[in-house]
Amino acid sequence: MIIGVPKEIKNNENRVALTPAGAQELIKRGHTVYVETNAGEGSGFSNEEYLKAGAQMIDKAAEVFSLAEMIMKVKEPIEQEYKLIKKDQLVFTYFHFASYEPLTKAMITSGAICLAYETVERVDGSLPLLIPMSEVAGRMSIQEGAKYLEKPLKGRGILLGGVPGVKPAKVLILGGGVVGTNAAKIAAGMGADVTIMDLNLNRLRYLDDVMPKNVHTMVSNEYAIREMVKDHDLIIGGVLVPGAKAPKLITKDMLKTMRPGTVLVDVAVDQGGCIETCRPTTHEDPTYIIDDVVHYCVANMPGAVPYTSTLALTNATLPYAIKLANQGWKKACQESLELRNGLNVMFGDVVYKGVSDAFNLPYTDVKKYL
Template sequence: MLIGVPKEIKNHEYRVGLTPSSVRELVARGHRVIVEKNAGGAIGLTDDTYLAAGAELAESAAAVFAQAELIVKVKEPQPDECKLLRADQVLFTYLHLAPDRRQTKLLLDSGVTAIAYETITDNHGGLPLLAPMSEVAGRMAIQAGAACLEKSKGGAGVLLGGVPGVAPGKVTILGGGVVGYNAALVAVGVGAEVTVIDRSLDRLRWLDQQFGNRIRTLYATADTIEASIVEADLIVGAVLIPGAAAPHLIRREQLKHLRPGTVLVDVSIDQGGCFETSRPTTHADPIYIVDDIVHYCVANMPGAVARTSTFALNNATLPFTLALADKGYQRALLDDPHLLNGLNIHRGQLTCFPVADALGLPWSDPLGSLQASP
């Protein structure tokens, strides 16, 4: 199979779909890999390292898309990239379609088969390809939020860890999953007072076991959320419903009850955001202020630490990339129900129910769609 790796073009996105090590694994199995020139140069993965691993180089993204049977990326294809896709190709990347009708329509119109990292599952009910980036984003949420609390950024001028004689800052984390746990880990590490809110009692018990009395855990109700956010200096939105749009846990009218300079970091922004006032921002222009409340809603947070993120992501994606290349996408999907859960779009049909439900579009059963294909 011919696998293509274009350079990412989203704002300040320096990650790359395949590392040279991953390329070497694919080439050793008899596959060809074509990589756009300088795709990984920003993070020290030079063209020479790709050539040494057995890759071929392409002058442009258009050349990669024109030749490849399987496109491996990191972020969702931008409109110009969607126009390069075709019906006999497979796209393997993060998609986050639920809040993105335009991208969904472009992919449906292209006829491509699109497999989303974020909806692939595992035997434990987890999301193994989302987890590594959630770990990065959770840890970065506290780092970014702490910077936004500085007065020069519009924040309240609070140091999360405090100092002797001055109380530490208060962090409220909405969601106790992978993002929430990693955010709590860093927030506790810097000495903040941390509250994690979740609707799963099992998850709250697990968090209590991990942190003991270093954090406070609360069951998610409207009352507990309202009571916690009015006390917080930093609020991290870390809610995930796989494949679906995130629920709005903080409404616009509630902002007036927060202290001026409170910071909201919305890690759920890829799925539409869990604050009503959230809108996607970029690393070039990461924050905005609504009603004296600072919003940080960068949609590709792990891209800021692109080298770490690229290697962490490849560790998770490589087994699935190998399966798709070795078996062909249809056999790979039929053989692995967890990989099949990643099938979002197949030849003009929307095959991920939460996405179809969020966008009000027709849904096709993924297994039936595959079996009906020639």
């Protein structure tokens, strides 16, 4: 198979979909890998490293798209890339379709096979290609939240861990999944007073067992959230419904009950956000303020730590990429339920229920193509 790796062009997105080591693994199995010049530079991988691994470097993205049977990316295609995607081409990347209708419609029009990292799902419900970036984003949410709590950045002016004689900051984490667990680890390690809210009692029991004593658990409901947001300094939104829009757990009217300088970090922003006043921001301009509450809603948080993120992501995606390349997308998806769950849009049809529901689009059973 011919695999193309274009350079990411989303604002401040420095990750790359394939490392030189990953390219070498595909090439030694008889596949051809085209990498756009400087695609790996932001993650610390030089053109020379790709060439040494056996990849071929191409100067223009359009040529990479033109030659490739499978495109490997990190972030969803943006508008200037829509026209480069070909009919019947396999595009393997994060799409987050349910949060952005123009992308969904563009991929329907393209006739491509869109296999989304974020909905590749195991039988146990785990999301192997989302987990590594959720781990990064969860840990970063506290790092960034602590920074924006500083007064010069319009936060409350509170140190997350406090000091002897002064209470630490209070951190509220909505969702006890991968994002929430990793956020809690970092917040607890910095000495904050942490509460994790989730609907799943079994998950809360587990977290109560493994977390340190400064992490508390609480069942999530609207009444409890309304009460908790009044006196917490940093609030992390880490709720995920695979492939669908995130539920709005913090509503606009709740902002008026928060203390000035409270910081909200919505990690679910690329799925529409779980905070009603959330809108996607970039690393270049990461925050905005509504009702004296600081909103940090960067849609590609792991892009700020591309070396770590690229290695973590490709550790997870490479086995799937090898399977797709070796067997072709159809056979690979027939044999692997995980990959089959990743199919979102194919040949102009929406084949993932969460996406069709988000925009009231016709739904086609994926079996039609398998």
